[in-house]
Amino acid sequence: MTNLPSGNSIAEVAHLIGDAARANMLAALMGGRALTAGELARHAGVTAQTTSGHLAKMTEARLLAVEKQGRHRYYRLATADVAQAIHALMALAADGPPRYRPVGPRDAALRLARTCYDHMAGRLALALADSLVREGHVLLADGAGLVTERGEAFFSGLGIDVTGATQSRRPLCRTCLDWSERRPHIAGRLGAALLDSALERGWVVRQAESRALRLTRAGESGFAAAFRLPSDWRVEGVAQ
Amino acid sequence: MTNLPSGNSIAEVAHLIGDAARANMLAALMGGRALTAGELARHAGVTAQTTSGHLAKMTEARLLAVEKQGRHRYYRLATADVAQAIHALMALAADGPPRYRPVGPRDAALRLARTCYDHMAGRLALALADSLVREGHVLLADGAGLVTERGEAFFSGLGIDVTGATQSRRPLCRTCLDWSERRPHIAGRLGAALLDSALERGWVVRQAESRALRLTRAGESGFAAAFRLPSDWRVEGVAQ
DNA sequence: GGAATACTTCGGCCGTTACCGAAGCGTTCC
DNA sequence: GGAACGCTTCGGTAACGGCCGAAGTATTCC
Numbered sequence: 001m002t003n004l005p006s007g008n009s010i011a012e013v014a015h016l017i018g019d020a021a022r023a024n025m026l027a028a029l030m031g032g033r034a035l036t037a038g039e040l041a042r043h044a045g046v047t048a049q050t051t052s053g054h055l056a057k058m059t060e061a062r063l064l065a066v067e068k069q070g071r072h073r074y075y076r077l078a079t080a081d082v083a084q085a086i087h088a089l090m091a092l093a094a095d096g097p098p099r100y101r102p103v104g105p106r107d108a109a110l111r112l113a114r115t116c117y118d119h120m121a122g123r124l125a126l127a128l129a130d131s132l133v134r135e136g137h138v139l140l141a142d143g144a145g146l147v148t149e150r151g152e153a154f155f156s157g158l159g160i161d162v163t164g165a166t167q168s169r170r171p172l173c174r175t176c177l178d179w180s181e182r183r184p185h186i187a188g189r190l191g192a193a194l195l196d197s198a199l200e201r202g203w204v205v206r207q208a209e210s211r212a213l214r215l216t217r218a219g220e221s222g223f224a225a226a227f228r229l230p231s232d233w234r235v236e237g238v239a240q
Numbered sequence: 241m242t243n244l245p246s247g248n249s250i251a252e253v254a255h256l257i258g259d260a261a262r263a264n265m266l267a268a269l270m271g272g273r274a275l276t277a278g279e280l281a282r283h284a285g286v287t288a289q290t291t292s293g294h295l296a297k298m299t300e301a302r303l304l305a306v307e308k309q310g311r312h313r314y315y316r317l318a319t320a321d322v323a324q325a326i327h328a329l330m331a332l333a334a335d336g337p338p339r340y341r342p343v344g345p346r347d348a349a350l351r352l353a354r355t356c357y358d359h360m361a362g363r364l365a366l367a368l369a370d371s372l373v374r375e376g377h378v379l380l381a382d383g384a385g386l387v388t389e390r391g392e393a394f395f396s397g398l399g400i401d402v403t404g405a406t407q408s409r410r411p412l413c414r415t416c417l418d419w420s421e422r423r424p425h426i427a428g429r430l431g432a433a434l435l436d437s438a439l440e441r442g443w444v445v446r447q448a449e450s451r452a453l454r455l456t457r458a459g460e461s462g463f464a465a466a467f468r469l470p471s472d473w474r475v476e477g478v479a480q
Numbered sequence: 481g482g483a484a485t486a487c488t489t490c491g492g493c494c495g496t497t498a499c500c501g502a503a504g505c506g507t508t509c510c
Numbered sequence: 511g512g513a514a515c516g517c518t519t520c521g522g523t524a525a526c527g528g529c530c531g532a533a534g535t536a537t538t539c540c
Binding site for chain 4: 053071
């Protein structure tokens with residue numbers, strides 16, 4: 001419509017996100033798993049045909065990626081950049097006027113451990129971040145993070161390779177403000193690798209229909225041993 | 241209207257940004273300077289009364305902050321978080337379908353040195369970032385950055401205190417993808433401090449009606465000496 | 481084969497909102 | 511004082527776009 005040269009396409013992207021139904025779908029996809037059109041419709045609270053239109057637009061704009069599987073269509077966030085943008089908007093929304101706002105997830109399971117796009121969040125993630133800092137494996141300073149040499153060896157022992165760090169444009173390690181606890185946990189490529197590794201070892205398992213992660217008995221002892229977690233890491237509000 | 245518990249206010253924020261006129265105003269404010277309502281109207285290409293409505297909404301939502309000065313009203317981005325969110329959306333918009341898109345600022349002065357919200361961008365900023373990494377003052381790894389001990393001393397010599405790093409929630413050092421050069425430069429609190437310092441020393445001066453920074457003769461030699469810049473730092477496309 | 485499921489396309493309704501003209505306030509300049 | 515300027519408020523118009531019902535296309539299950 002308007003033919004302004006630039007600074008306009010940002011409006012198009014924001015316009016897509018700036019609809020309640022679509023925003024709810026995107027928020028649901030921040031859980032990291034691919035969801036079907038039907039599941040997204042339920043999350044958004046609109047009918048299937050309305051959802052279909054929304055998904056087509058977001059896919060067209062490369063916010064989402066689709067995968068056909070039988071009669072289902074699985075949608076996921078197209079890139080980490082999309083998750084990053086949504087995260088930045090969430091941070092803005094969290095500020096705002098001091099009107100009513102529910103503070104974090106109610107569900108105790110969600111507060112303990114959940115996924116946040118492609119990495120872990122909740123008390124468990126905070127305990128891991130604290131441990132990595134305490135043991136000198138990563139250095140964190142307000143939003144930025146770096147893996148130390150000592151850390152490289154440590155992660156290598158967990159089967160996580162971080163040497164190719166500078167190759168990818170994707171941040172190796174960045175922090176992400178934990179929704180329920182309001183403290184930073186580890187995101188970025190390292191955060192994703194930690195989640196993958198934990199899932200592979202069976203230390204945590206995804207829950208159906210939820211972003212919650214269930215901590216297994218193996219995980220209970222595995223995390224504690226590998227990361228030297230303090231015994232009280234489950235207690236809320238304990239800093240460091 | 242809809243009374244979904246959460247994940248909704250993100251839609252409200254995005255909805256605000258998702259209008260061409262408002263997005264253009266925000267993009268103009270990414271230059272870092274406060275602008276009057278009239279200037280913003282010209283940037284957006286709409287009348288004063290339309291602009292007034294837009295500005296009221298964005299101020300109400302705490303995206304913008306106002307300052308009255310005589311018969312003028314100066315608007316600026318309310319917080320660094322707002323700049324961060326807009327930046328993330330710009331990154332998304334830059335991806336998108338491969339249709340027509342102008343590649344970076346045309347003006348040579350803009351490519352050499354300009355402001356990006358509260359820090360420097362352009363060839364100069366890239367040369368500074370390269371220097372800081374080469375001299376071991378900061379460590380950069382994909383989007384994240386940390387100041388070394390050596391760096392703390394260096395910045396202290398420039399009158400920049402970085403010890404209070406962990407106090408503020410605002411990232412001390414983070415990178416920002418340079419629009420014209422597609423390489424990261426230094427943003428965050430450190431980036432802002434570098435710009436402030438350079439302005440104070442008269443090494444660069446702001447240009448009227450533009451985001452461009454003019455490099456002074458004092459700056460020419462000052463930057464070269466303090467940061468040990470290579471002689472060819474002005475040449476485009478030179479990595480490191 | 482037929483029925484059920486998952487998703488899409490089409491058409492029409494209706495609420496939201498961006499836009500501008502006109503008019504109103506407050507400030508500055510002469 | 512009056513005129514010019516910067517910005518805001520009000521009212522009416524026009525259009526964009528989200529929504530659902532109905533109908534249509536795949537795919538799976540029995």
